[in-house]
Amino acid sequence: MLYRYLSAIVLVTVLTGLLLTSCGDDGGGGTDLGDGSNDTFDRGAMLAHWADNIIIPAYLNYQSSLEGLVASSEAFVGEPSATTLSTLKNSWQQSYLSWQRVSMFEIGKAEQLVLRSFTNIYPTDTTGLLDNISSGTYNLALASKYDEQGFPAIEYLLFAHDENETVEDFAGNNAQGQYLLDLTSRLQSLTNEVVEDWQGGYRETFVADDGSSGTSSVNKMVNDYIFYYEKSLRAGKVGIPAGIFSGSPLPNTVEARYSGDFAKPLFLEALNATQNFFNGTPYSGGSNGPSLRAYLDHLNTIREGEDLGLLIDDQFESARLAAAGLDNSFFAQVESDNSALLALYDELQKNVILLKVDMLQALNINVDFVDADGD
Amino acid sequence: MLASIIRSWAYGWIDKLYIQPKFHFSYYGFEWVQPISQYTYLLFIVCAISALFVAIGYRYRLAIVTFFLSFTYIELMDKTTYLNHYYFVSILSFLMIWLPAARYFSIDAYRNVRLRSQRIPRWTIDSVKLLLCIVYFYAGLAKLNSDWLIEAMPLKIWLPGRYDLPIIGPLLEQEWAIYAFSWAGALYDLAIPFLLLYGGTRLLGFSLVVFFHLMTSALFPIGMFPYIMIVSTLIFFSSSLHHRLLSGMASLGRFSKSIFDNNQSWKSRKAPLYKLQIGLVALFFALQLALPFRYLLYPGELFWTEEGYRFSWRVMLMEKAGSTNFKIVDQKNQKTFYVDNSDFLSSYQAKQMAFQPDFILEYAHFLRDHFTSQGHEQVAVYAESYVALNGRRSKQFIDPTIDLASQPISLLPKPWILPFHDQISGL
Numbered sequence: 001m002l003y004r005y006l007s008a009i010v011l012v013t014v015l016t017g018l019l020l021t022s023c024g025d026d027g028g029g030g031t032d033l034g035d036g037s038n039d040t041f042d043r044g045a046m047l048a049h050w051a052d053n054i055i056i057p058a059y060l061n062y063q064s065s066l067e068g069l070v071a072s073s074e075a076f077v078g079e080p081s082a083t084t085l086s087t088l089k090n091s092w093q094q095s096y097l098s099w100q101r102v103s104m105f106e107i108g109k110a111e112q113l114v115l116r117s118f119t120n121i122y123p124t125d126t127t128g129l130l131d132n133i134s135s136g137t138y139n140l141a142l143a144s145k146y147d148e149q150g151f152p153a154i155e156y157l158l159f160a161h162d163e164n165e166t167v168e169d170f171a172g173n174n175a176q177g178q179y180l181l182d183l184t185s186r187l188q189s190l191t192n193e194v195v196e197d198w199q200g201g202y203r204e205t206f207v208a209d210d211g212s213s214g215t216s217s218v219n220k221m222v223n224d225y226i227f228y229y230e231k232s233l234r235a236g237k238v239g240i241p242a243g244i245f246s247g248s249p250l251p252n253t254v255e256a257r258y259s260g261d262f263a264k265p266l267f268l269e270a271l272n273a274t275q276n277f278f279n280g281t282p283y284s285g286g287s288n289g290p291s292l293r294a295y296l297d298h299l300n301t302i303r304e305g306e307d308l309g310l311l312i313d314d315q316f317e318s319a320r321l322a323a324a325g326l327d328n329s330f331f332a333q334v335e336s337d338n339s340a341l342l343a344l345y346d347e348l349q350k351n352v353i354l355l356k357v358d359m360l361q362a363l364n365i366n367v368d369f370v371d372a373d374g375d
Numbered sequence: 376m377l378a379s380i381i382r383s384w385a386y387g388w389i390d391k392l393y394i395q396p397k398f399h400f401s402y403y404g405f406e407w408v409q410p411i412s413q414y415t416y417l418l419f420i421v422c423a424i425s426a427l428f429v430a431i432g433y434r435y436r437l438a439i440v441t442f443f444l445s446f447t448y449i450e451l452m453d454k455t456t457y458l459n460h461y462y463f464v465s466i467l468s469f470l471m472i473w474l475p476a477a478r479y480f481s482i483d484a485y486r487n488v489r490l491r492s493q494r495i496p497r498w499t500i501d502s503v504k505l506l507l508c509i510v511y512f513y514a515g516l517a518k519l520n521s522d523w524l525i526e527a528m529p530l531k532i533w534l535p536g537r538y539d540l541p542i543i544g545p546l547l548e549q550e551w552a553i554y555a556f557s558w559a560g561a562l563y564d565l566a567i568p569f570l571l572l573y574g575g576t577r578l579l580g581f582s583l584v585v586f587f588h589l590m591t592s593a594l595f596p597i598g599m600f601p602y603i604m605i606v607s608t609l610i611f612f613s614s615s616l617h618h619r620l621l622s623g624m625a626s627l628g629r630f631s632k633s634i635f636d637n638n639q640s641w642k643s644r645k646a647p648l649y650k651l652q653i654g655l656v657a658l659f660f661a662l663q664l665a666l667p668f669r670y671l672l673y674p675g676e677l678f679w680t681e682e683g684y685r686f687s688w689r690v691m692l693m694e695k696a697g698s699t700n701f702k703i704v705d706q707k708n709q710k711t712f713y714v715d716n717s718d719f720l721s722s723y724q725a726k727q728m729a730f731q732p733d734f735i736l737e738y739a740h741f742l743r744d745h746f747t748s749q750g751h752e753q754v755a756v757y758a759e760s761y762v763a764l765n766g767r768r769s770k771q772f773i774d775p776t777i778d779l780a781s782q783p784i785s786l787l788p789k790p791w792i793l794p795f796h797d798q799i800s801g802l
Contacts, residue, residue: 040538040548211539235715247705247712299535306768353698353761357769361696364536367726 041298042290044210047217049280049289051203055105057283058273059195062098066188069095073184077177080170082163089158093262095187096151100269104228104277107221108206109197113190116232117146123253124152126160133179140186149183152257157183159258212364219365222292226355226367229274234348237267241334242341251334261328268323275316292359299362308362312354319347398719398741399453400727400734403786408451415452421445429471432481436472443468454734455727459690460600463510467607470506470659473652474499479635480621491634492641502656503610506663508568513667513688515564518557520692520801522678527557528765529694537594563587571611584608595691673788678764679795681731682788697730697762697772701742704778707752714742730762730772732789739779756780767797 072091076084099119106116118140129148132138140149147153157180158166170177198206209217235245236255243249256262275281280291288294293309300307322344327333333341360367399409411418422445428438447465450457475495477483484491522528527550534547534556546552563583570580588601609617625632670683677684678693701714716725719741728734739756746754755778763769770793773779777791 040545212536239713244713245715247703247710308768349700353769357696357698357761357763361532361694361763361766364532364694367696367722 041295043212043218043295044207046280046290046295047207047210047221049282049291050221050277051198051206053282053284053289054277054280055102056195056198056203058098058101058105059191059198061283062095062102063188063191063195065091065095065098066184066191070181070184070188073180077170077181080167080177082167085158085163085167089259092151092154092158093259096155096256096262096266097269099151100266101273101283103232103270104225104274105221106224106228107217108202109194111224113193114143115190115194117143118190119150119187120152120255121146121150122152122236122255123257124148124150124156126156129153129156129179133173133175136175136178140182149186151187152255154180154183155256155258159260214366218363222360222363222365223367225274225277226352226360229355230352233267233270233274234345234352237263237270237330238341238345238348241330242338242345243334244342244345249334249338251331254330254334256329257331263330264323264326264328267330268320271316271320271323275313278312278316292363296359296362308354308358312351312359315347315351315354319344319351322347398724398738400455400724400737402451402454403733403784405451408448410452418445418449422449429468429476432477432483435477435481435483439468439472439476443472453724454685455721455724457685458600459688460597460603462686464603466659466663467503467506470502470656473656474502475641478641480625480632484635491637492639493636494638494640496641498653498656500610502660503607504572505660507604507607507610508572509660509663510688511564511567514690515561515566516802517667517687517689517692518561518564520799522765522799522801523557523561523692524801526765527553529692530557530560532694532766533595540593560587571608574613577611581608581611591691675788675792676795676797676799678799679762680789680792681733693765695730695762695764696726697760697769699729699735699758699760699773701739702757702759702775703742703746703751704755704757705746705751705753706755710751719745729760732773732792733784735760735773736779736782736784736789739782740784743780754780764795770796 069088069091072084072088076088102110103116103120110116125147128145132145132148138145138148157176160166161169170180206217209215213219239245241250241254254263255266276283278291279293280288282289293313296309296312297307300309322340326340326344327336330341356367401408422442425438425442425445428434429442443465446461446468450461450465475492476499478490478492478495518524530553531550534553537547538544540547567580567584567587570576570583585605588605591597592601609620621632667687667689670677670687673680673682675682678695700716702711703714704711716728720728720738728738735758739758743754743756757775757777758773758779759775760772761769762772772793774791774793779791782789782791
């Protein structure tokens with residue numbers, strides 16, 4: 001009797017264990033249960049909003065700006081002149097700004113391709129890229145070539161010398177023109193792959209994976225987002241050149257080192273992009289959709305905590321305010337008054353705490369989905 | 376009859392491997408326990424083999440000592456991976472060194488008639504029961520605090536995150552359900568030792584054990600622990616049940632267990648040694664009973680400072696996260712810079728370090744030594760640390776004006792932890 005009973009328990013244990021493991025793996029489903037109640041925050045709807053109204057439109061815009069960049073670099077290389085150079089510089093600026101809107105979405109195909117590393121590693125390795133041009137043999141797909149391509153490398157070719165000199169250089173050196181064309185078309189082909197993937201089924205995969213496991217879309221996206229904010233925006237654009245990690249300022253490590261007045265516009269574009277993503281603001285503007293902020297508000301109705309969403313949004317504003325008085329050239333800013341850049345860093349850092357500590361705790365998301373047991 | 380228990384928990388940790396970062400967090404007094412490069416793998420193999428030998432009862436005493444030492448060494452290598460249930464495995468294996476667990480249904484007893492004995496002294500079984508009771512009861516006591524009972528924290532954070540589970544998912548966002556889980560959890564931990572000890576309620580108790588642990592394994596990523604506990608609690612059942620289980624196993628293996636049924640009672644042949652053995656076990660339990668209360672010796676909120684938090688069966692009590700950055704000051708050359716933690720720590724280590732003061736101090740000393748060896752002089756290390764506990768807004772955690780490089784590593788209270796500015800009442 002007792003023995004039978006225990007056998008039954010063991011059987012139930014094993015079956016439930018199997019059932020739970022299999023559920024855990026696909027991590028899906030669940031939302032269709034929420035029909036009758038408004039209590040459940042619809043993660044699937046948030047993912048769809050992210051994909052359809054923020055990520056994909058941002059990529060399409062970036063993609064079309066790259067078409068412009070490729071076209072104007074072909075025009076310039078075909079006929080180097082002050083006019084074609086100025087058009088090309090303008091295209092480069094447009095594309096670089098559009099890039100700031102997609103850089104944080106290093107997920108899916110972009111993650112596979114390591115898109116950010118091939119697009120925007122700075123400072124660019126000028127010796128390396130000049131070697132590439134003079135030798136004529138280079139494989140841009142290598143990880144060792146990250147800092148010899150992308151926007152910073154193109155910038156060096158276009159902006160490092162004055163206008164006349166640049167036009168003459170390109171007119172007298174076919175290899176340099178070819179290198180420029182290779183760089184722009186590489187940006188384009190990588191981006192085409194990412195866009196094709198989003199449009200060719202990844203969007204559905206992304207939205208369907210609406211569970212709460214470590215590898216679900218929300219968890220991964222939030223991790224990618226915070227990683228971008230911390231490493232690329234806070235450290236890359238501001239902290240490193242301001243000397244936070246080195247003890248003395250490193251003006252040569254600023255983004256847009258050669259083009260003069262462009263670091264601040266790039267920074268502000270990236271700041272807006274991260275703030276809009278947090279608030280669920282569609283790429284083309286308009287009213288906010290389901291977002292991390294809405295999710296925090298929803299959880300707050302269960303928990304009655306502080307209005308974390310508002311605190312984070314306010315902190316984005318504080319950062320923008322701290323950036324307002326800065327020189328358009330961060331290179332010049334570091335040289336003239338680095339303390340203003342340090343002050344901006346402090347404001348950015350405050351949101352690292354709010355996003356990474358407070359928001360992740362509220363959303364119950366682990367940093368970096370480390371696969372470890374708890375107790 | 377202990378064999379059935381030993382057998383069951385031999386699985387699980389065999390394939391667990393360690394990644395090897397540049398720096399490991401040591402337990403106080405055990406700094407000499409470090410991973411031994413590629414031989415670490417060997418250590419795991421030794422641990423696995425000894426676990427197997429314990430389970431089949433082959434050269435039991437040697438196997439259990441080896442298992443205890445190798446498993447504990449693995450645990451001591453890096454406290455980042457500290458889990459209460461690893462600690463449980465360690466101390467249970469320590470206890471088992473002193474128990475005659477290979478006298479029946481084991482290879483040792485099969486090979487050597489003189490070792491066989493069907494009966495063993497009652498205290499040997501009871502000591503394992505006592506250990507399990509301590510685990511449950513202390514875990515229950517620890518839940519008697521205002522965060523758990525009145526705020527339903529941290530379950531209010533954890534449960535809504537699992538809304539996508541089948542059947543119970545939608546419940547997990549209901550406030551009343553979260554409170555029910557909190558209170559039931561505390562009550563369960565406190566009651567289960569008694570339900571298991573008394574014959575009349577034992578079946579009920581065991582059913583609850585199974586239900587509770589399956590529930591926790593569904594809700595939280597806690598690995599093997601639920602299964603270890605479910606099987607371990609089988610020890611509360613009478614010997615007739617275990618005879619049935621073992622007969623079943625024997626018939627599966629197509630042999631008879633009757634050769635072990637010799638009606639012999641085990642007696643130690645060396646009386647003084649036996650006395651020492653009992654003394655050791657008694658001392659072990661005195662320590663186990665006292666250790667969880669050592670937090671009373673420290674000022675400040677236990678959950679905040681974590682002084683005396685480990686080794687106390689405080690299980691699933693906190694959702695705590697932090698962000699801790701270190702400022703290095705070369706005082707001679709007036710140079711200041713911050714550290715990128717990912718240069719030295721794995722992301723798991725960085726995460727654990729961010730909210731545990733002893734980790735922060737140990738890492739600060741490591742940074743001092745590292746940057747001194749890089750040629751910096753009179754290195755001071757300051758922490759900018761923010762920590763959030765159980766849904767409270769994050770607060771500054773470590774006094775940012777204190778040079779951690781000059782603070783000693785010890786078990787004494789750490790005055791540089793900033794006050795909690797809130798209260799959690801309870802045990």
